[in-house]
Amino acid sequence: MKEDRSLTPKEVAGILKIAKNTVYELVKRGELPAYRVGRKIRIELNDVLAYKQQGKRSGFFPAPGPSRELPPVERMAGHVVVCGQDVLLDILARHLEKYPGGKRVFRYHVGSFAGLTALYHGQAHMAAIHLWDGDSGKYNVPFVRHMLPGVPAVIIHLACRMQGFYVAEGNPHHINHWRDLTKPGVRFINREKGCGTRVLLDEQLRLQGIDHKAINGYENEETSHLAVASTVARGEADAGLGNEKASLQVRGIDFVPMQKERYELVIKKEDLEKPEYRAVLDIVCSPLFKSELQGLGDYDLTETGTIVAET
Incomplete structure (x- = not known):
């Protein structure tokens, strides 16, 4: 990839693994330099790489802007x-x-x-x-x-919960470890970016050197534990990640515990x-x-x- 290449907001979102709307928010707030070509926004690859490096140094990328769905x-x-x-x-x-x-x-x-x-x-x-x-x-x-x-x-502790894999009854694909998500034939259903379950998955993949591109279905998202569990129960995916409670509410799946989390x-x-x-x-x-x-x-x-x- 040439470092003088200009990118669309969609391409930037793919590089930073964030939503396209978040890219627009970063540009609007001046955190990511951009320019216009006609009515289109373009962003230099060098600026994206610099922003990404800044995020690596601080540990996380800056928070996106306020939600338009909620008033003050x-x-x-x-x-x-x-x-x-x-x-x-x-x-x-x-x-x-x-x-x-x-x-x-x-x-x-x-x-x-x-x-x-x-x-x-x-x-x-x-x-x-x-x-x-x-x-x-x-x-x-x-x-x-x-x-x-x-x-x-102030951070107040509510409860500890167990996070793990939702799999079909009997765990036919023998999914017991994070790397098992890359097995041939295994279809995964993911959670949306920004939720705690997605952060857990991405951090585990990073630490264990697993390329998310090797996971079939990594880009497919649902927005709740129940929706992920239901997708597995319907046979539309072979594995998903979520908390144990949802697995107790959906028939036809087993739960493989992976990590205790603090809520x-x-x-x-x-x-x-x-x-x-x-x-x-x-x-x-x-x-x-x-x-x-x-x-x-x-x-x-x-x-x-x-x-x-x-x-």
Whole structure:
């Protein structure tokens, strides 16, 4: 590839492994130099490579811009906006609405990156995340520090969950390790970019030197654990990655455990003493909340309610 070549936003998205809309956001914010040829945007390969190298040095690429789907929290008066996809957030929302002086909750079902971005841009009050940094082996803290620059935050532990492969009953392709996804004939169904499950997969592939191009179906995406499990159950894929709970809800698949993950809630430190946030802390520490989660299974609640880090 010649280094003086100009690229389209779609080509840049492919190189950086991000959505094309994110490329436009980076150009708009001046983080990625670009120019116009007529009505078309073009970006020099050298600038893309420099941006990519900057991301490698810092550990992560800068967060994308605010979501157009959410208004600022000031316009959500009377509601607490909570980002995340796990069912335990629905239980938390129900408890918060019943709490004395509690507020109505708006659940924004997005992945971890989108949740942190919404929190950073003032479009959410809190975000639940499960982002694994392969270099440090730590969950969430490195990403919060990078994606909420200059914003002191508190990370509250919700639960530990098991991530693993969804496979057909009996595991006919013997998929037990990350490299098994590259076996001939194995069709994979992936999660969308920016969610914690996708980050886990990509970090494991990076650390183990596995080229994602060797995985048949790597580019095929679904946007929830249940959708991935259902795709495998229907025989449209042979393997997918997700949490154990979804495997218990879908018939016709087995679950191969791979990694225990930490699911945690991020709140801006300046908000922690406000009544609705204190209510959240009271709820997640309460025996009633923990008992309800215990009844669902697939949760390790040993540290639930603990403030694990301040950034």
